[in-house]
Amino acid sequence: MLLFVIKRFGVMVLTALALTFVVFYLTNLPPNLEKLARTEGSVRMTDQAVADWIVQNGHGGSVFGRYAEWLGVAPGWALTDEKGVLRGRCVTNQVQTATYCGVLQGNWGTSTVFKKPVLDSVIEKLGQTAYLMAAVMLVMVPTSLLIGVMSGMREGSKTDRVLSFFSIATTATPEYVSGVVLVAIFASATTGLSPILAEWGWIDRKTLFLGTATSAQDNITFWNFTLPVMTIATYGIGYIARMTRASMAEVMTAQYIRTARLKGATFRSVVLKHALRNALIAPFTVIMLQFPWLLNGVVIVETLFNYKGFGWTLVQAAGNNDIDLLLGCAVVAVFVVLVTQLISDIGYVFLNPRIRLA
Amino acid sequence: MKLFRSLSGLHPAAQMHAEEVRAGKLSRREFLSRATALGVSTVAAYNMIGLAAPAMAQEAKVGGILRCAMEVKALKDPRTADWPQISNVYRGWLEYLIQYNPDGSFEGRLLESWEANADATEYTLKVRQGVTWNNGDAFTAEDVARQFARWCDASVEGSATASRFLGLMDAEGKALREGAVTVVDAATVKLTLTSSDVAVVPNLADYPCAVVHSSFVDGSDPAATPIGTGPYVPKEVSVGQRAILVRAEGHTWWAGTAPLDEVHYIDFGTDASAMVALAGSDEIDTCYETNGDFISQMDALGWKKLEATTAATTVFRMNSLSDTYKDKAVRQAIQLAIDPQAVLDIGLAGLGTLGENHHACSVHPEYFALPKQTMNAAGLAAALEAAGMAETELELISLDGGFEFDASANIAAQLTAAGAKVKHTAMPGSTFWNDWQKYPFSATGWNHRPLAVQNMSLAYTSTGSWNETGMANPDFDAAMARALALADADARRAEMETLEAILQDEGYLIQPYWRSLFRHAKEGVNVDMHPSFEHHHYKWSLA
Numbered sequence: 001m002l003l004f005v006i007k008r009f010g011v012m013v014l015t016a017l018a019l020t021f022v023v024f025y026l027t028n029l030p031p032n033l034e035k036l037a038r039t040e041g042s043v044r045m046t047d048q049a050v051a052d053w054i055v056q057n058g059h060g061g062s063v064f065g066r067y068a069e070w071l072g073v074a075p076g077w078a079l080t081d082e083k084g085v086l087r088g089r090c091v092t093n094q095v096q097t098a099t100y101c102g103v104l105q106g107n108w109g110t111s112t113v114f115k116k117p118v119l120d121s122v123i124e125k126l127g128q129t130a131y132l133m134a135a136v137m138l139v140m141v142p143t144s145l146l147i148g149v150m151s152g153m154r155e156g157s158k159t160d161r162v163l164s165f166f167s168i169a170t171t172a173t174p175e176y177v178s179g180v181v182l183v184a185i186f187a188s189a190t191t192g193l194s195p196i197l198a199e200w201g202w203i204d205r206k207t208l209f210l211g212t213a214t215s216a217q218d219n220i221t222f223w224n225f226t227l228p229v230m231t232i233a234t235y236g237i238g239y240i241a242r243m244t245r246a247s248m249a250e251v252m253t254a255q256y257i258r259t260a261r262l263k264g265a266t267f268r269s270v271v272l273k274h275a276l277r278n279a280l281i282a283p284f285t286v287i288m289l290q291f292p293w294l295l296n297g298v299v300i301v302e303t304l305f306n307y308k309g310f311g312w313t314l315v316q317a318a319g320n321n322d323i324d325l326l327l328g329c330a331v332v333a334v335f336v337v338l339v340t341q342l343i344s345d346i347g348y349v350f351l352n353p354r355i356r357l358a
Numbered sequence: 359m360k361l362f363r364s365l366s367g368l369h370p371a372a373q374m375h376a377e378e379v380r381a382g383k384l385s386r387r388e389f390l391s392r393a394t395a396l397g398v399s400t401v402a403a404y405n406m407i408g409l410a411a412p413a414m415a416q417e418a419k420v421g422g423i424l425r426c427a428m429e430v431k432a433l434k435d436p437r438t439a440d441w442p443q444i445s446n447v448y449r450g451w452l453e454y455l456i457q458y459n460p461d462g463s464f465e466g467r468l469l470e471s472w473e474a475n476a477d478a479t480e481y482t483l484k485v486r487q488g489v490t491w492n493n494g495d496a497f498t499a500e501d502v503a504r505q506f507a508r509w510c511d512a513s514v515e516g517s518a519t520a521s522r523f524l525g526l527m528d529a530e531g532k533a534l535r536e537g538a539v540t541v542v543d544a545a546t547v548k549l550t551l552t553s554s555d556v557a558v559v560p561n562l563a564d565y566p567c568a569v570v571h572s573s574f575v576d577g578s579d580p581a582a583t584p585i586g587t588g589p590y591v592p593k594e595v596s597v598g599q600r601a602i603l604v605r606a607e608g609h610t611w612w613a614g615t616a617p618l619d620e621v622h623y624i625d626f627g628t629d630a631s632a633m634v635a636l637a638g639s640d641e642i643d644t645c646y647e648t649n650g651d652f653i654s655q656m657d658a659l660g661w662k663k664l665e666a667t668t669a670a671t672t673v674f675r676m677n678s679l680s681d682t683y684k685d686k687a688v689r690q691a692i693q694l695a696i697d698p699q700a701v702l703d704i705g706l707a708g709l710g711t712l713g714e715n716h717h718a719c720s721v722h723p724e725y726f727a728l729p730k731q732t733m734n735a736a737g738l739a740a741a742l743e744a745a746g747m748a749e750t751e752l753e754l755i756s757l758d759g760g761f762e763f764d765a766s767a768n769i770a771a772q773l774t775a776a777g778a779k780v781k782h783t784a785m786p787g788s789t790f791w792n793d794w795q796k797y798p799f800s801a802t803g804w805n806h807r808p809l810a811v812q813n814m815s816l817a818y819t820s821t822g823s824w825n826e827t828g829m830a831n832p833d834f835d836a837a838m839a840r841a842l843a844l845a846d847a848d849a850r851r852a853e854m855e856t857l858e859a860i861l862q863d864e865g866y867l868i869q870p871y872w873r874s875l876f877r878h879a880k881e882g883v884n885v886d887m888h889p890s891f892e893h894h895h896y897k898w899s900l901a
Contacts, residue, residue, distance in 0.1 A: 035792045042516025043791050044442045048821075049515050114597045115432050115579065120881045189638025189659065211635040212626060217599075306626050306672055308599050 072102020148244020
């Protein structure tokens with residue numbers, strides 16, 4: 001087991017290295033550096049000023065050398081400009097503090113968009129996203145398992161058909177569609193349900209829910225958090241429910257279930273005591289796979305609802321070619337994906353005694 | 359007689375303008391713009407034409423928090439600020455020597471008054487007395503003089519100010535010239551220019567020219583140590599999220615008490631439909647700007663519409679550095695193929711006035727009315743044929759949303775209808791602005807500037823730093839040099855005729871409309887709309 005975990009961490013480090021190099025290479029393509037120079041300096045700089053800016057801010061030279069600097073295995077750049085001001089990767093307040101200062105030394109660099117250390121930005125934003133993800137999981141997992149089990153325990157029944165229709169419909173609707181539809185129905189003062197409810201006097205405010213989640217960063221309420229959570233959750237609900245249904249339907253045809261029925265056990269006890277645990281193995285993997293998928297989904301939903309979490313940060317970083325921040329996000333993404341997969345593999349052992357690790 | 363006595367000592371050109379207003383030759387708005395640019399105070403200017411200056415709105419209620427939806431961008435050293443949104447945050451604590459008001463007049467803020475000599479080569483600035491910085495230091499004439507050294511430092515990457523005070527700079531145009539700015543006494547600073555410049559006053563009022571304290575570190579974030587003379591200080595500036603201005607504790611602001619306790623800028627992105635949703639759910643009190651279809655939607659919510667008539671425009675310009683548009687006949691044919699009325703009506707929903715393809719607007723004091731152009735859409739196909747370009751695809755590049763997109767789509771449609779092959783390429787702002795000066799044919803938004811020569815010298819002289827057309831016409835350059843030497847707008851108008859005619863004839867521009875700018879505010883929120891998007895927080899209040 002320990003060996004397995006160590007191996008997994010080895011893979012994680014290798015993946016992170018490969019991914020960060022790809023991100024580093026792409027963000028350091030000359031047009032991207034020019035774009036960075038223009039957002040940092042001025043939109044209307046001349047080409048010469050842009051070229052100067054790139055060299056004077058440590059983006060000159062070979063891309064491999066700079067990647068090594070970022071990692072902390074090559075000395076950080078330093079430069080004294082024409083006014084005698086010393087600047088560089090390892091320079092704070094004009095003093096060279098160290099020779100190496102990369103990720104290995106714990107220096108993740110500074111975000112050019114947010115003007116803050118990358119680690120601070122990423123941790124703060126990851127915290128915001130964690131709230132969103134937790135809320136989504138709380139809604140999504142119980143709902144989808146319930147729907148999946150209900151429709152899988154009597155395959156082909158009316159309940160199954162209705163629930164399957166619902167699952168397929170939600171999972172076939174991408175977030176950017178369902179988000180817009182939900183906003184139009186629940187969060188517009190002029191269309192959808194809100195004006196009707198307001199007219200009947202059922203709601204005090206002009207809208208039933210809020211179409212932006214910006215205020216949820218300070219204070220999460222049903223009013224500002226329902227729509228983003230529902231937008232992500234509905235997509236996952238349909239998907240996990242379908243998986244659970246398939247798994248449940250298969251288990252319900254197994255010999256031991258028939259035996260249990262023939263022994264005279266009630267349907268309720270067969271489902272709860274015999275079928276459920278075995279039927280949950282497949283959905284468990286799917287649920288753990290939802291974590292990396294959620295990191296993905298939040299990009300759209302956080303942008304749509306203006307919730308300033310990890311996904312939104314990723315969009316800002318990519319849109320502004322914020323090299324250090326993008327790299328930080330990449331490492332975090334690798335970490336989240338591999339750790340959740342590790343948990344999923346370990347969890348397997350407990351659910352299914354037939355599987356052994358290592 | 360009393361009126362006459364009060365006039366003595368004022369600038370002779372201002373008195374002449376006052377005569378013109380009485381004779382009906384000049385509008386009040388133009389008069390105010392011109393007279394105040396010549397150093398006449400707003401009150402005196404109103405007096406000269408026999409009107410009382412508009413009193414400040416009735417005693418505004420003190421207190422309250424105002425929430426405004428606006429992009430919160432990273433703050434920069436003011437001289438490199440490239441967006442009004444950036445300046446609107448630091449405006450809380452950094453003030454200006456001179457302020458441009460929505461009525462077209464210039465008002466002294468940190469200057470008590472100013473005067474120009476007859477050919478606009480010498481300016482005498484009277485420094486306001488009794489102003490203190492929020493760290494307790496007194497604001498002095500040295501503070502004023504020091505700003506000019508900052509503004510004239512051309513070695514700063516991306517400086518927006520260095521090109522604006524060329525008359526104060528040394529021979530190489532790198533730094534402030536020795537002796538260009540002199541502190542005469544504790545209350546007087548004198549500017550001596552090498553050549554006439556009529557744009558000194560409007561430039562001083564523009565958003566990069568915020569006045570910073572002597573301890574300000576060049577190139578740093580002004581919110582890091584927010585020492586300023588203004589009534590507020592920043593409590594929080596989180597890029598992309600929000601900026602909060604709160605009243606400066608223990609600071610006596612020279613102009614009294616600003617009504618609002620706090621101003622909150624919240625970044626909800628730039629999606630206009632989000633603004634409508636935010637307004638509907640009472641998340642904001644006002645927005646930065648409302649445009650296009652959303653104006654009527656915000657009206658429908660019962661919000662107040664605030665309008666500023668401006669010389670802001672979209673220029674659909676061709677670039678002669680591209681092979682496709684180096685031929686003047688082709689450019690002219692393309693220009694004449696566009697019916698500006700259709701662009702205004704369809705692309706801008708009629709929310710503006712007609713342009714004349716020369717980037718000078720009737721609200722500019724020196725505007726000259728050229729004879730109306732005769733549009734000729736039928737001539738386009740023949741002109742392209744003659745240039746061997748019948749099969750050439752014309753690619754029009756624009757932003758991917760808003761009125762610039764709509765108007766570009768309309769222009770592309772009109773060109774297609776006239777027989778050209780046209781492709782309309784839309785790009786997001788983050789990509790578009792990387793190469794905005796180099797596209798062969800694209801749509802650029804230009805903000806309002808108080809004088810026509812300001813835009814023209816920036817954009818169409820061969821040395822203009824924002825020249826996006828590749829235009830290099832020696833006659834135009836020469837006429838511009840002459841125009842910039844004339845402090846008197848009437849004298850300048852003769853040169854404007856040449857400038858406008860050359861610019862129109864060169865055919866680089868399709869400049870179909872002038873935009874009116876709008877924003878909306880909730881009932882009971884007193885804010886105004888400014889032609890250059892300036893937020894004068896001290897004028898704002900809640901009922």
